[in-house]
Amino acid sequence: MEKIQIRKELSSIEKYWTQKVLGEANGQLIKIAKGTGELNWHKHDDQDELFLLYKGHLTIQLRDRNIELYEDEMFIVPKGMEHCPKAHGDVELLVMGLNVTSNAAGGRPESWTPDNIAS
Amino acid sequence: MEKIQIRKELSSIEKYWTQKVLGEANGQLIKIAKGTGELNWHKHDDQDELFLLYKGHLTIQLRDRNIELYEDEMFIVPKGMEHCPKAHGDVELLVMGLNVTSNAAGGRPESWTPDNIAS
Numbered sequence: 001m002e003k004i005q006i007r008k009e010l011s012s013i014e015k016y017w018t019q020k021v022l023g024e025a026n027g028q029l030i031k032i033a034k035g036t037g038e039l040n041w042h043k044h045d046d047q048d049e050l051f052l053l054y055k056g057h058l059t060i061q062l063r064d065r066n067i068e069l070y071e072d073e074m075f076i077v078p079k080g081m082e083h084c085p086k087a088h089g090d091v092e093l094l095v096m097g098l099n100v101t102s103n104a105a106g107g108r109p110e111s112w113t114p115d116n117i118a119s
Numbered sequence: 120m121e122k123i124q125i126r127k128e129l130s131s132i133e134k135y136w137t138q139k140v141l142g143e144a145n146g147q148l149i150k151i152a153k154g155t156g157e158l159n160w161h162k163h164d165d166q167d168e169l170f171l172l173y174k175g176h177l178t179i180q181l182r183d184r185n186i187e188l189y190e191d192e193m194f195i196v197p198k199g200m201e202h203c204p205k206a207h208g209d210v211e212l213l214v215m216g217l218n219v220t221s222n223a224a225g226g227r228p229e230s231w232t233p234d235n236i237a238s
Contacts, residue, residue: 004193005184006171014150025195026217048144052125054191059193067122072173074123076144098145098216 006032010054010092015076019095038086047098049077056091129173129211136195138214157205166217168196177208
């Protein structure tokens with residue numbers, strides 16, 4: 001493989017909440033995405049999910065508290081824990097987990113369609 | 120757990136080439152380190168090793184080529200592949216793998232001692 005320029009890859013993403021796989025290490029997929037607005041509440045019973053923010057402000061809502069993530073901040077949602085990410089404006093993030101999504105809905109909002117275009 | 124401020128954590132590291140564990144996800148340790156100078160050639164037969172640079176310029180020397188990593192760039196050294204990281208000045212990086220080191224020497228240079236203090 002070659003090196004990966006994360007910010008360059010982020011700038012190439014055209015659709016919100018559509019993960020792009022950058023690489024794999026020890027069975028973990030390294031993925032990036034652009035987000036806007038709020039997802040649905042969901043959980044992943046089979047895996048932890050790591051969020052690392054590259055741009056913007058993302059609130060990871062948990063049932064008992066909110067985690068406020070800004071650039072270069074990271075949070076790991078433990079497997080089985082319900083969460084609901086909410087972007088304030090546009091966000092860019094790196095996500096790590098066992099696969100692209102272990103949740104059928106992927107937590108996407110009802111308004112999500114493959115045609116949502118990221119700015 | 121709480122959120123992790125990666126750059127703040129990096130600024131708190133006092134010794135070169137000493138990994139600090141920030142968290143764990145799906146059996147992977149998320150670690151950070153400061154580096155300077157060149158390590159020894161080594162490999163990890165049991166795991167891939169992910170490097171994500173936060174500051175500076177790191178050359179990951181491979182036997183057949185060099186990977187030149189700058190801020191916000193990532194490279195995954197496949198398991199079993201010999202590599203030798205070389206920092207140009209000081210570097211700050213995130214490393215992900217199955218444990219702190221699967222190599223007894225950890226690739227540290229002969230001059231490394233627990234008293235090497237990072238700037």
